[in-house]
Amino acid sequence: MIEILGITGVGEIVPGCDLAALLADALEAMGVVPARNDVLVVTQKIVSKAEGRGVSLDAVTPDAAAEALAATTRKDPRLVSLVLAESSDVVRAVPNVLITRHRSGHVMANAGIDQSNLGPGAADRALLLPEDADASAARLHEALAARFATPPAVVVSDSFGRPWRYGVTNVAIGAAGLPALIDKRGEKDRDGRVLEVTQVALADMVASAAGLATGEGAEGVPAALVRGLAWDAPDVPAAALVRPPHEDLFR
Structure with a gap:
């Protein structure tokens, strides 16, 4: 049976905290x-806070490209400047929408930059994604191994919108201690048919399940433990989930 336990009592996260x-x-x-095969899903927000990824918008001076894109999207030029600095490509820019390919490869709104739930006195601040979310997950996994005989796998989650569907759901942007992607190609289904394209996004599925406990608003639950899982595959980082640009099916 799958269980999802929301982790409470963590408190407000500040830069440099353990x-x-x-x-x-x-x-x-x-x-x-x-226990074995437990997965601790940690929201990107607290990982970024702990890693000091907050930026004061007052310290940002937009250039001409950011100003022009801000006029198109009707967004704060300072925020747009940060988005461009974090991105390798602009995928879509229309009024109130700015979709980019983050330098990690993830395609997302505003390069994952967020301004919600940043704590008291943070009205003019923005929070960037971790520099390397897989590395962040690996560090957490290693540190938890010093505290627990059987450390949980770690997934760093973030909320993404999806093409052709309303609403956001959580996906994995970092993973350690589990196979983020399980390749089933070449295996057979119950009827003996060979699977040709099936790859299972295990880390995304776990992140989405954990989102039922962590929420998307003022819940104040920054992590969740998902247990009752089983897998038989080597560890694979979340970077393996990112489809490369040459396989982009929609542009």
Whole structure:
């Protein structure tokens, strides 16, 4: 049976804090002992906060390209400047919408830059994605191994919109200790038919499930433990989930 446990009691995250220790303390306070194949899903927001990825918009001076794109999208030129600095390509720019390919490869709104739930006095600040979310997940996984005999795998999650569908859902932008992508090609289904294209986005599925506990607004639940899973595949980072630009089916 799959269980999803929202992790509470972590507190407000500040730059430089020991995020792994805070998460481990919260798990212990809840009486939760990680078991084999448990996955700790940690929201990108607290990872970015701990890694000091906050930026004051007052410190940003937009250039002409940012000003022009801001006029098209009707967004703050300072925010657009940050988006361009974090992106390798602009995918779509229309009023109130700016979709880019983040330098990590993820295609997302505003290069994943967020201004919500940043804490008191943060009205004019923005939060960037981690420099390398897979590396962030690996560091958390390694640190948790020092606290628990069986450390949980770690997924760093973020909320994405989806083409042709309303609403956001959580996906994995970082992963360690589990196969983010499981390749089933060449295996057979129950009827003996060979699977030709099936790849399972396990880390995305786990991130989405955890989103039921962490929420998207003022819930204040920054992480969730997902347990009851099973897999038989080597560890694969979340970078493997990113489809390369030459396989872009929609442009």
